[in-house]
Amino acid sequence: MEYNESEFLIETLVPKDELIISRTDLKGNITYANDTFAKISGYKIDELLGESHRILRHPDMPKRVFKNLWETIGLKEQWQGVIKNLRKDRGFYWVHATISGVYKNGQLIEFKSIRTPISFEEKLKYQKLYDEYRNIDKDNIRIIKYIN
Ligand SMILES: Cc1cc2nc3c(=O)[nH]c(=O)nc-3n(C[C@H](O)[C@H](O)[C@H](O)COP(=O)(O)O)c2cc1C
Structure with a gap:
């Protein structure tokens, strides 16, 4: 797929008074x-x-x-963390996510996630931290390398 690097630069701000909610099956x-x-x-x-x-x-x-996320929810514990997400148009948005199990008659049937905005300072902090993690783990490199 053809894309323009600049598309990845556009941030969508998550409103403070709304929650991003989803549920998933166990996969x-x-x-x-x-x-x-x-x-x-x-x-x-x-x-x-x-x-x-x-x-x-x-x-x-x-x-x-994500490894930590799946390990945590696999143990039936709640996971909280900061995620940078990709939009359909390849822009991005940052969230604080809380992910936990949905139970029916004591049995784990689904997972649910509730997401809220984070501050500008937190975005800078997590971008730096995640850049370091990818560097240490030899994950992929950042798409946006140069901003003129
Ligand atoms: C309830 C729930 C919510 C999730 N929310 C996100 C999310 O917002 N963004 C994301 O990239 N992955 C999210 N994940 C993790 C994805 O399932 C997936 O593990 C992740 O995108 C990394 O892909 P990979 O596991 O194929 O490496 C969520 C998982 C669950 C169970």
């Missing part, structure tokens, strides 16, 4: 998405349902963050 396929999730990610709800949550994976995200 991470989206089973529910609210309007705010669709609006901020640039997809229609119908385009998100049935897709893997990986559809939002931004190339700046280190593998180890």
Whole structure:
């Protein structure tokens, strides 16, 4: 697919008074998405349902963050962390995410995620931290290398 590097530079700000909510099956396929999730990610709800949550994976995200996420929720614990997500138009948005299990009669049936905005300072901090993680782990390099 052809793309222009500059597309990756556009940030969408997550509103403070709205929550981005989704649920997935146990493999991470989206089973529910609210309007705010669709609006901020640039997809229609119908385009998100049935897709893997990986559809939002931004190339700046280190593998180890998602490894930790899946290990944590696999132990039936709640995971909280900061995620940089990729929009349909290849722009990005930062969120603080809380991910945990959905139980029915004591049995784990789905996962749910609620996301809220983070501050500008936190975005800088996590961008730097995640750049370091990818560097240490020899993950992919950053797409945007030069900003003139
Ligand atoms: C409830 C739930 C919400 C998730 N939310 C996101 C998300 O917002 N962005 C994202 O990149 N991955 C999210 N993931 C993780 C993805 O399923 C996936 O592990 C990740 O994108 C990395 O892809 P990979 O596992 O193929 O390496 C979520 C997983 C679950 C279970």
